Amino acid sequence: MKTAIGHKVWAIPEGYIPSRSNGPSPQMTSHETACILNTNEEAVHVEITIYFADKDPVGPYKVKVEGRRTKHVRFNDLYDPQPIPTDTDYASVITADRPIVVQHTRLDSRQAENALMSTMAFPMD
Amino acid sequence: MKTAIGHKVWAIPEGYIPSRSNGPSPQMTSHETACILNTNEEAVHVEITIYFADKDPVGPYKVKVEGRRTKHVRFNDLYDPQPIPTDTDYASVITADRPIVVQHTRLDSRQAENALMSTMAFPMD
Amino acid sequence: MKTAIGHKVWAIPEGYIPSRSNGPSPQMTSHETACILNTNEEAVHVEITIYFADKDPVGPYKVKVEGRRTKHVRFNDLYDPQPIPTDTDYASVITADRPIVVQHTRLDSRQAENALMSTMAFPMD
Amino acid sequence: MKTAIGHKVWAIPEGYIPSRSNGPSPQMTSHETACILNTNEEAVHVEITIYFADKDPVGPYKVKVEGRRTKHVRFNDLYDPQPIPTDTDYASVITADRPIVVQHTRLDSRQAENALMSTMAFPMD
Numbered sequence: 094m095k096t097a098i099g100h101k102v103w104a105i106p107e108g109y110i111p112s113r114s115n116g117p118s119p120q121m122t123s124h125e126t127a128c129i130l131n132t133n134e135e136a137v138h139v140e141i142t143i144y145f146a147d148k149d150p151v152g153p154y155k156v157k158v159e160g161r162r163t164k165h166v167r168f169n170d171l172y173d174p175q176p177i178p179t180d181t182d183y184a185s186v187i188t189a190d191r192p193i194v195v196q197h198t199r200l201d202s203r204q205a206e207n208a209l210m211s212t213m214a215f216p217m218d
Numbered sequence: 219m220k221t222a223i224g225h226k227v228w229a230i231p232e233g234y235i236p237s238r239s240n241g242p243s244p245q246m247t248s249h250e251t252a253c254i255l256n257t258n259e260e261a262v263h264v265e266i267t268i269y270f271a272d273k274d275p276v277g278p279y280k281v282k283v284e285g286r287r288t289k290h291v292r293f294n295d296l297y298d299p300q301p302i303p304t305d306t307d308y309a310s311v312i313t314a315d316r317p318i319v320v321q322h323t324r325l326d327s328r329q330a331e332n333a334l335m336s337t338m339a340f341p342m343d
Numbered sequence: 344m345k346t347a348i349g350h351k352v353w354a355i356p357e358g359y360i361p362s363r364s365n366g367p368s369p370q371m372t373s374h375e376t377a378c379i380l381n382t383n384e385e386a387v388h389v390e391i392t393i394y395f396a397d398k399d400p401v402g403p404y405k406v407k408v409e410g411r412r413t414k415h416v417r418f419n420d421l422y423d424p425q426p427i428p429t430d431t432d433y434a435s436v437i438t439a440d441r442p443i444v445v446q447h448t449r450l451d452s453r454q455a456e457n458a459l460m461s462t463m464a465f466p467m468d
Numbered sequence: 469m470k471t472a473i474g475h476k477v478w479a480i481p482e483g484y485i486p487s488r489s490n491g492p493s494p495q496m497t498s499h500e501t502a503c504i505l506n507t508n509e510e511a512v513h514v515e516i517t518i519y520f521a522d523k524d525p526v527g528p529y530k531v532k533v534e535g536r537r538t539k540h541v542r543f544n545d546l547y548d549p550q551p552i553p554t555d556t557d558y559a560s561v562i563t564a565d566r567p568i569v570v571q572h573t574r575l576d577s578r579q580a581e582n583a584l585m586s587t588m589a590f591p592m593d
Contacts, residue, residue: 098479098561098592104223106253106288106321107336120555128481130519130559144255144288163481163519163559180245184255184288184319186223194559194590196481200583201334208325209574210336211482211585212462215319217223229348231378231413231446232461269380269413305370309380309413309444311348326459333450335461337587340444342348354473356503356538356571357586394505394538430495434505434538434569436473451584458575460586465569467473 097133099192100216105185108143110169111201112179125168127187127214128196131158137191141166143177144184151175158193187214222258224317225341230310233268235294236326237304250293252312252339253321256283262316266291268302269309276300283318312339347383349442350466355435358393360419361451362429375418377437377464378446381408387441391416393427394434401425408443437464472508474567475591480560482572483518485544487554500543502562502589503571506533512566516541518552519559526550533568562589 111123131137140153154171158164168177168185177183187195195214236248256262265278279296283289293302293310302308312320320339361373381387387410390403404421408414418427418435427433437445445464486498506512515528529546533539543552543560552558562570570589 098477099590102223104255104257104319106255106319107251107290107323108253108288109290126482128483128557128559130479130481130561132479132519132561144257144286146287146289150286161519161525162521163483163557164521165482165484165557182253182288182290184253186255186257194479194481194592196587196590197336198482198585199334199336208334208458209583209585210323210334210460211572211574212321212337212587213590215224215321215338215341216590217319227348229380229382229444231380231444232376232415232448233378233413234415269382269411271412271414275411307378307413307415309378311380311382322461324459324461333459333583335448335459335585337446337462340349340446340463340466342444352473354505354507354569356505356569357501357540357573358503358538359540394507394536396537396539400536432503432538432540434503436505436507447586449584449586458584460573460584462571462587465474465571465588465591467569 097192099194100218101189101192102218103187103195103214103216105197105214107197108168108183108185110177110179123201126165126198127168127185128163128165128198129158130163130194131160133191134160135191136160137189137193139187139189141171142186146182222317224319225343226314226317227343228312228320228339228341230322230339232322233293233308233310235302235304248326251290251323252293252310253288253290253323254283255288255319256285258316259285260316261285262314262318264312264314266296267311271307347442349444350468351439351442352468353437353445353464353466355447355464357447358418358433358435360427360429373451376415376448377418377435378413378415378448379408380413380444381410383441384410385441386410387439387443389437389439391421392436396432472567474569475593476564476567477593478562478570478589478591480572480589483543483558483560485552485554499575501540501573502560503538503540503573504533505538505569506535508566509535510566511535512564512568514562514564516546517561521557
């Protein structure tokens with residue numbers, strides 16, 4: 094890959110971190126992930142803003158992804174400026190200073206058997 | 219975010235609300251959701267039209283999403299002009315007076331363990 | 344909706360109909376579906392071509408979707424020119440004489456609890 | 469189909485092969501798949517590069533897909549230049565010398581009941 098691929102602004106309207114889980118932690122803990130692919134030679138500085146149903150957006154949460162690397166960011170693990178509440182509808186906008194590609198995945202293990210869903214985030218810029 | 223992102227017309231060809239559920243309500247009730255993200259400063263007025271296999275479309279169902287907010291609209295909860303029948307194939311077209319982003323999710327708890335699916339709606343305008 | 348939305352050619356690289364199922368038929372029968380939304384006033388004539396790993400494509404399978412209707416086509420139910428074999432990798436290309444939108448869904452009930460997946464088909468024309 | 473459809477570069481930011489499985493092999497073995505559709509008359513030569521969180525990319529893994537065929541490539545089965553480690557976050561970029569369409573699917577059978585997810589890969593070129 095000689096050219097970096099992707100976009101600098103991505104949106105994920107669906108967001109919900111279940112508060113309950115079944116199975117060994119951390120693999121089977123209910124979680125939401127933004128999988129970020131950085132094909133650039135250089136690191137990218139990523140900022141995530143969280144939107145809610147009934148209060149102002151929170152953020153930016155800052156994440157750095159080194160050049161030619163992927164980072165699978167668990168929303169559960171974001172804590173600065175504040176943790177994302179569980180059992181709460183949210184959405185996210187992800188911006189970067191170089192092109193990236195973003196995919197959204199949830200593992201829901203509230204019941205004994207886990208469920209999965211995934212989709213590309215929506216690119217805009 | 220200084221600029222709003224998204225499109226004003228979105229389509230979701232898949233639609234089906236299972237009539238049966240397992241687990242505590244409302245979280246584990248079988249449902250379909252259109253997750254709407256409004257990054258505009260201003261509120262958006264959203265209209266949802268439901269298409270069926272064998273009768274004329276029904277709608278519009280009207281939803282308002284305040285500025286810089288997300289709303290996860292359960293199709294199960296739409297009742298005006300009429301509830302969406304369960305166990306029935308349908309599709310939806312979602313229009314807004316400002317750009318939004320829409321993601322489609324289903325939780326199916328007809329069997330003891332829930333299943334999930336999600337995809338971005340298809341943008342057109 | 345005054346204007347029809349969508350594309351005339353769609354691709355779904357993933358295809359696989361599990362031969363086994365658990366649960367009541369037909370709802371919980373393992374199946375793959377192409378959900379077609381026709382927002383045109385007029386009917387659309389849809390042709391589905393099935394691609395395989397190791398033999399020539401088969402088709403077209405012909406489907407008609409009336410104006411302002413959705414049809415959720417189960418690949419399991421296609422039989423002319425020939426049924427699609429189960430437990431076999433395939434892919435599909437869906438063409439129409441007017442713009443449509445296509446979403447792909449699988450329900451897999453080979454094990455006691457069903458699993459779901461869904462994504463928009465890929466538009467090209 | 470007289471014209472080939474698709475793109476020559478695709479990205480899949482999400483990648484993770486669970487090391488554990490339940491159920492009969494190979495159908496129910498936990499796996500990740502890149503479903504490739506080649507509508508060209510001619511064969512396509514595909515190269516897959518794997519990106520990691522903490523080390524340099526590995527590849528290319530080379531795959532040939534004959535004309536008018538689909539190939540559902542299990543990442544589990546890629547071994548040259550080296551197998552992809554299980555229980556490890558990765559991402560992939562898929563390039564081809566002619567246009568193709570790529571869809572990403574995971575079957576996770578770590579728990580007794582399998583979970584599924586699928587999305588189109590992200591096209592770039």
